[in-house]
Amino acid sequence: MGKIFKFIAVISMLVIFPALSWYYLNSGLEYRRTARIAMEVKGSLESALSSGSINTNIDLLTTCKGSTSLIISREDEKNDETIEKLFKQFKSAYNFQLVLLNGKNLPTLPSFEFDNFFVVEGTSSPSPKLVLVDNELMVRNEYSFAEESILDLVSHTALLVPKKPERDVKIKKPIE
Numbered sequence: 793m794g795k796i797f798k799f800i801a802v803i804s805m806l807v808i809f810p811a812l813s814w815y816y817l818n819s820g821l822e823y824r825r826t827a828r829i830a831m832e833v834k835g836s837l838e839s840a841l842s843s844g845s846i847n848t849n850i851d852l853l854t855t856c857k858g859s860t861s862l863i864i865s866r867e868d869e870k871n872d873e874t875i876e877k878l879f880k881q882f883k884s885a886y887n888f889q890l891v892l893l894n895g896k897n898l899p900t901l902p903s904f905e906f907d908n909f910f911v912v913e914g915t916s917s918p919s920p921k922l923v924l925v926d927n928e929l930m931v932r933n934e935y936s937f938a939e940e941s942i943l944d945l946v947s948h949t950a951l952l953v954p955k956k957p958e959r960d961v962k963i964k965k966p967i968e
Contacts, residue, residue: 848914
């Protein structure tokens with residue numbers, strides 16, 4: 793009985809556990825590969841501004857430079873709940889900002905008075921549209937307010953936003 797138990801334990805450690813680990817890691821790799829293909833550069837923010845697909849009276853190039861940005865077109869109030877959920881999801885993300893293109897005559901959203909959330913007057917066409925822009929001002933993808941599209945947006949943004957660099961702790965020698 794002891795030999796059978798040892799044989800099963802050895803086979804599990806040599807074959808079954810590595811096979812399960814490989815399967816798990818390979819599925820994660822495939823997920824990231826698919827997401828990276830979906831997030832290939834679609835063009836620059838400058839070309840989107842010059843073509844008229846994004847219209848605003850502020851300089852988005854200066855606002856978005858150096859940060860991963862999500863530009864959200866708000867034509868009416870029906871998607872405000874989704875915008876609030878996106879804000880809560882990413883409000884503390886490192887080097888990330890939301891830019892809300894608020895349509896004319898729409899009240900601003902007072903709950904978004906933070907450093908990484910800008911509310912400006914503007915529109916985008918076709919709308920409604922969410923545009924993910926990386927820190928080099930390249931448009932990575934465009935999304936709609938459909939549930940599946942929002943889920944893709946959240947996962948793509950999580951892959952694109954850099955991690956906060958860890959503090960470099962140095963031990964100071966005491967002065968003698």
